[in-house]
C-alpha cells in the first residue's frame with residue numbers, strides 16, 4: 218500500500234538530485250498541481266475528440282494508421298503486419314514501478330501493454346508480447362475500464378505501451394474514460410515508427426510522448442527491424458512530438474505532466490548510431506530533451522541469428538554513449 222511517507226521519500230530524493238540552479242540552466246519547468254489538466258479534456262468538451270475518432274476509424278478500411286500502409290481492411294477483420302483487426306489486444310496492465318522516475322513516481326505508471334507491434338525487431342526485448350502473443354481482445358468500453366481502474370489505483374498517468382497500431386481504439390476508449398472521469402495524462406510509449414498523419418490526430422490528446430530512437434542508418438534499420446525508412450520517419454515523428462508538447466515539464470513533486478521523453482537503447486558495436494541520434498536531438502530537437510540512454514540490451518527473440526547482436530553491451534560502450542550525449546550538451550539524462 219502506498220503511503221504519504223512514500224511520497225515524501227520520492228519528492229525529497231528528487232529534490233536532492235536536481236539542484237535548484239539546474240532548473241534555470243536547463244529550463245526544467247515546474248507546474249503547480251492547480252495548473253494541470255489533461256489535454257484531451259478540452260477536445261472532449263468541444264466535440265473535437267469525437268471527430269478525431271471518426272477520422273481514425275475511417276483509416277482502418279484501407280489501413281494506413283502507421284507508415285507501413287498495409288492497405289488491409291481491418292474493419293472487416295483483415296490483418297496487416299501488426300496482426301490486429303478492429304479490436305485492440307491487451308497483454309497486461311497495471312501500476313508499473315520501473316519506468317522512468319518522473320513517470321513511475323511513488324504510485325507507479327499506469328501501463329497498458331498492447332499486444333503486437335508495427336515493428337519486427339530481430340532482438341525485441343518484449344517479443345512474447347509484441348510478436349508471439351495475441352493478448353486479449355478488448356472493446357473500447359473495456360479498454361476505458363482499464364484506464365479508469367488504473368486511475369483508481371492511484372497511478373500518475375496512463376502509459377500506452379506499443380500504441381501505434383491501435384490509435385483508433387485508444388481514442389474511442391479515451392472518450393468513454395474521460396466521460397467516466399479520467400483526468401490522468403496519457404503517455405504515448407512508442408517504438409518511434411509513427412506517421413505524421415497519425416500524430417496529427419493526437420495533437421491535443423497526448424500529454425507525454427515517449428518515443429524510441431533506435432537507429433540512424435537505413436540499412437541497419439532494414440536489417441534488424443525490417444523498415445528501411447525508420448530513421449527518416451522516426452526523426453520526423455520526434456520533431457512533430459516536440460512541436461506538440463515541448464520539453465518535459467514536471468510538477469512540484471517531480472512527476473511528468475507534459476512533454477517529450479526519448480529512449481535510446483544502446484546496441485552492441487555501435488549499431489544504434491548513438492552519435493548521430495544525440496547530434497540530431499541536440500541540434501534539431503532541444504538540448505533540454507529528457508533522454509533515457511538504456512543499457513539493458515540482451516540477446517532475445519531472433520538476435521541469435523545475428524552474431525553481432527549476440528552479446529550484452531559492454532560497460533565501456535554504455536559509458537561512451539553517456540559521454541557522447543553530454544558532449545552534445547544533452548544534460549537531462551534519466552538516472
Ligand code: SF4
Pocket residue numbers: 280281282283284285286287288289296297298299300301334335381382383
Ligand atoms: S497499423 Fe498494422 S495494418 Fe495498419 S499499416 Fe500499420 S502494420 Fe499495417
